[in-house]
Amino acid sequence: MKYRYIAGACALSLTAACAHAQSLVKVYGVADAGIVLERGGPNGSMDNISSGVASGSRLGFKGKEELGDGLNAFFVIENGFAMDTGKAGQGGLLFGRQALVGLSGAAGSISLGRQYAPYYKALRDIADPFCTGLAGNAQNLFSTLTRVDNSVDYQSPKWHDLQAEVLYGAGEVAGDTAKHRTIGASATYDAGPLTVVLAHHQQGDMAGTAHSRNTMLVGRYRYGDIVFHGAYSRNRDLLGNPSRDALVGVAVRVGPGRWLASLAAHRDDYGRDAQARQAAIGYEYNLSQRTDLYAAYGHIVNRDGAAFHVGNATDDGTGTTGINLGVRHVF
Structure with missing residues (x-):
């Protein structure tokens, strides 16, 4: 009889442990679909029902386990998909948006896998009031540096309002570690209403003889219900050709909505x-904490051979004018 009690206690203990582990895993996602009108394209106007207009539609899983002494293990796997067709996003990759695992503690965090570049996070989270979505997406003009495969990323703990991040993406080309190698870094000052980030991204070519470089300074300032945004970048492509980008923006919260x-x-x-200029305006109206309606308008003027298009969160676009109307649900 004693052995039965012991076996029963062990079974209950294992069940509780399994339940505890499951409670640390979160399922989340975004379902976003809208009407996208494109004008000014070389092949004429386009009227689309599109997915991921404001934010890329996704289904994700993330988890965290406490290992003791302040050390934690974590993972994120995130699948992108198209609401309009049901197809997988990011070229059909199963977890094309993110796939990473790592450790975090008092000394910061380190993660390995397919993850966002520090340059992109600075543009999305700090510089762009549209958060790289809708017709005002800053990546319509700024470099489209988003994710890095085969990468290891270190984020330092915050120290006196300062934080650093460094990313290394292995090129994985035999015989030369410089081929297709990616290096990214950012330094962030975040104190009260002011956030300033200096970010850099360097991408090597497949021959290992050249690399592109992008360096960007971004800022955000909160004043009550108004948030001011700004960014300036200096770029050099694989051929050594220089270019520059600049952005100023504002987000204003009015009642249940937000103007961008x-x-x-x-x-x-x-x-x-060659040069191009983009002007954009948008509005997001919250129906609840998780569901909102959105509308946006963006227009690009190209000069001297420039050929930029108005896109959105998941589409590069085909025309110089874009109009978006849609709904987004976060779960």
């Missing part, structure tokens, strides 16, 4: 000196 607006500019500083 931005002006962005791009200029090539070589040869033809």
